[in-house]
Amino acid sequence: MNAGMNAGNLPAFRFDVVARSQGARAGVLHTPRGAVRTPCFMPVGTKGTVKAISPERLRSIGAQIVLANTYHLALRPGSEVVAELGGLHGFMGWDGPILTDSGGFQVFSLKGTATIRDEGVAFRSVYDGSTHTFTPERAMLEQQRLGADLVMCFDECPPGGSPREDVAAAVRRTEAWARRCRDAHVRAEGRGHDGPQMLFGIVQGGTHLDLRRESVAGLLELDFPGYAIGGLSVGEERGAMLETTEATAAMLPPERPRYFMGIGDPGGLLEVIERGIDMFDCVLPTRIARMGTAFVPGGRLNLRNAEHTSSREPLESGCPCQACTTFSRGALRHFVMQKEILGLQLLTEHNLVHVFRLVEAARAAILGGRFAEFKGTFSSNGEHR
């Protein structure tokens, strides 16, 4: 599949599934800025930086690709400014692959002031209350200026618990918008600020499998090189989320990458990997880090608990990150309690390393044809049994 234009005959983007184990798959997504081994967790750099970690450290701990948010960057500093400053890669100091969302999710979820029409969505900026309108064409233009490698169609993501008719309307609007995004992408010759872009369609439909099927059918007509599953992790039961994920993944073309939008807890990652998901992102690992909570093999460890005050133990023994190799839990707790920025830096790095190592281990298990055994060593929340 070829998502962009390029000089030669080789596609700018290519996805190869290299192994399967049960429903899980291991692959490689080739991009002009490097290959991404899947399954892959993508850290979120909302406003152009993953919070509390430098791109240099991100690379050194094994990040392959990072996300940025079109909504935030379109408002601050503005996509034209980002383009002037070298596009997202130059701006963020990250020369590897970048993925931008379309802004759709934030338009709907930040403040309840969005007015949705078929043309697009009018909303108020969280920064200054000013009024803006995002249309599919505008979302594509913003993403072209930002210049990420992987870009997303503008979609409508109804809140969790929405009535079926609202979800159905969102599916139809998302399909119509996907067509307009695809057209805008083609008009731009598949290129953004400084290189080809791979455009993903987004499947909506809540936990209604017939609506998911309808959404997939509409998107398949547009023949996207990759598909995202949106509208989950928005408050539904985890069982329903996983069933929907499994069923939706099975509807998608097996040779195209599948991106689950918004999951980052260790247990959940293994569940969606098992169901055929290749890529996922979430602010959870970095957000809970900034609240003093670390992923550890036994679950989560809250450093604010007084029991850690004099603990000489490392956060997670065997973890190669700076927090674990250099500091005691007691020292980390002190930094957290005193709101020292170093505490945020160290826990951010640790939680990302924890997730990267888990996903790498899952990939190795898939390559070795033993994903079920591997997953069986974890309980449902991602703890080692």
Added chain:
Amino acid sequence: MNAGMNAGNLPAFRFDVVARSQGARAGVLHTPRGAVRTPCFMPVGTKGTVKAISPERLRSIGAQIVLANTYHLALRPGSEVVAELGGLHGFMGWDGPILTDSGGFQVFSLKGTATIRDEGVAFRSVYDGSTHTFTPERAMLEQQRLGADLVMCFDECPPGGSPREDVAAAVRRTEAWARRCRDAHVRAEGRGHDGPQMLFGIVQGGTHLDLRRESVAGLLELDFPGYAIGGLSVGEERGAMLETTEATAAMLPPERPRYFMGIGDPGGLLEVIERGIDMFDCVLPTRIARMGTAFVPGGRLNLRNAEHTSSREPLESGCPCQACTTFSRGALRHFVMQKEILGLQLLTEHNLVHVFRLVEAARAAILGGRFAEFKGTFSSNGEHR
């Protein structure tokens, strides 16, 4: 000179002046945890971390020694907890030399609730308002538990603009306290938590040269292996500060290191180096970094200024730090404006690198016997002419 006890005949600490150029000197302070080339700027790790930078990065940008504050660490998490967690070196993740102040400066400067008696100082904690008393003996005990390599006598630092009689009283009390600190140090066999400690005397006396002379005379009787100049940079005129520094440095034994407490602006550093100072510390470079201000050859650059919004220039061309090699001023400004932690990290690193490079260049000039020419290329605020 030998400030501690050790197994062999070699002193645990040794200071060698290796070159002089005008009043400026280059030296090496040998400590059990490594040598410190002087002149040397010491970054301040108030609560056990230099704010917004990891010890690994500190080392990689050339920090040789770091400071920590006894006042803060004695209250949070407590020096006994720090000792349990491996002493300051283990706690901070820094295996190089560490210097602790005695807590004196903070006791007097944080909140105006200190009650000073000859025995010691009663004060209220900035953390919870609880009452504490620091005596010279207690300050030494706290520093022994923390286990820094270089430790300071407990001194009285009167506020800037104090009447002469208050400054004179502080000089006498500081001398009496220095004797008690020295005695406590000897009783502990010159050792802290896990190694020998070098105890510095602190000269007080404001800008009154006769009081400075009296203070030095009292301390010289106690034969400290190093001397600090306190009670300056507390609001006096810079001219008076420099005159006092020059005169006081000339009163001190030439073979002992001289530490100016609390100076960190590029211009000021060159001035005190010229006057024979070997070591200095200040929160200024890291504090202004967190406010969005960077040291640049032309002075200071405030990234909050809108003019930097679309600037593709590096912060300081030729600077090898991450901020300058990876990001544009526009991107750095965006991080600052959005309160992204990465902005604090990058500017902290830059300002430290700027100061380290300046001091290294000053040292090279001293070694080359051309300090005056070197200093002549800067204006009085440290700008390159």
